[in-house]
Amino acid sequence: MVLDLNALKEWGDVIRSSFRIVLVWALAWLALAMIRKLLRALKAHIVSRAGEMHDSMHDSVHDLRRVETLMNVFRYAANIVLVGIAVMLTLGTIGISITPILATAGVAGIAVGFGAQSLVKDFFTGLFLLIENQISEGDIIEAAGKSGYVERVTLRHVRIRDYDGSVHFIPNSMITTVTNRSRGYAYAVIDINVRRQEDLDHIFTLMHGISDDMRNNPAIGVDILEDLDIGGVEKVEDASIALRCRIKVRPGKQWRIRREFLRRMKAALDTAEQVKSAA
Structure with missing residues (x-):
């Protein structure tokens, strides 16, 4: 009878321990599911607010990528924390003391921390870059x-x-x-060298004409946001004069617009030179 009572007690302890373990993991799973649901709702709210604040599709996609990256980081951190807590509670339930484990982990963490300072700095810097x-x-x-x-x-x-x-x-x-170089807008900054004998007013007229033609071109005009802004004479040398201008364009399009403007400017100067030679 004593053996039966002891066996029943042991079975009762096993059942209670098993129930506690199942309860711990069920609560952990429920907490993870709630966090995922909360993050999805937060993401939808942020994306909807971003869509109301930004008119362009580029800005909306930019915000969506940023939110998606941050949500993945938070989801990963929540999984690590909750699974770690569930494992420690499970070990405590089955009778394994977690105090030595925590002490060992603390000592190992200090040792690893000295050798992984750059890694920790990478993570913190990356987090702030995203936030x-x-x-x-x-x-x-x-x-x-x-x-x-x-x-x-x-x-x-x-x-x-x-x-x-x-x-x-x-x-x-x-x-x-x-x-x-991809936020909001950019400037295609263009430097042009001409001979000192050139009529600058004529050169400026050519530059404005090229800018107007480019804005009216359906292939590249969509990337130009404002008319040409001529800064004026940038440098005077013995045989040449450096002129500087800029064109406000969509982000990432400044190099294409600059090359096209220089190509057209070269052709316009060649044509003007031929007209002078013919005269």
Whole structure:
């Protein structure tokens, strides 16, 4: 009879422990499901607000990418924390003391921390880069001495591809200054050298005419936001004069507009030279 009572007690303890373990993991699963649902609702709210605030599709897509990246980071962190708590509670339920484990983890954490300071700095820097909206996928940036198109942004690194196709992986801890050329608008800054004998008023007239033709061109006119802004004479040398102007364009289009303007300016100067020679 005593053996039967002891066996029943042991079975009762096993059942209670099993019930507690199932309850812990069920609560953890429920908490994760609620967090995922909350994050989805928060994402939908942020995206809808962003759509109301921004008129252009480019800005809406930009905000959607940023929100998606942040949501993935928060979801990953929540999974790590809740699973870790569930594992510790499970170990405590089955009779394994977690105090030595926590002490060992603390000592190991200190040792690893000294060797992984750059990794921790990468994560914190990457988090602030995302929260402050300094970099997003699809931007054209310059950071850590490299420039190019942003293909991927993580908490660990930023991956960019430059003009010749080379891919650069930049750890976030190395990024101290970010030059983003894809926000709102850009200027195609153009320098033109002409002979000192040239009539500057005539040159300025040619420049305005080229700008007007480009704005009226359906292929490239959509990328130009304002008329040509002529800064004037930038430099005077013995045989030439440097003129500077700029055109306000959509972000990322400044290089294309600059090259097209220079091509057309070269053709216009050649034509003017031929007319002078014929006269």
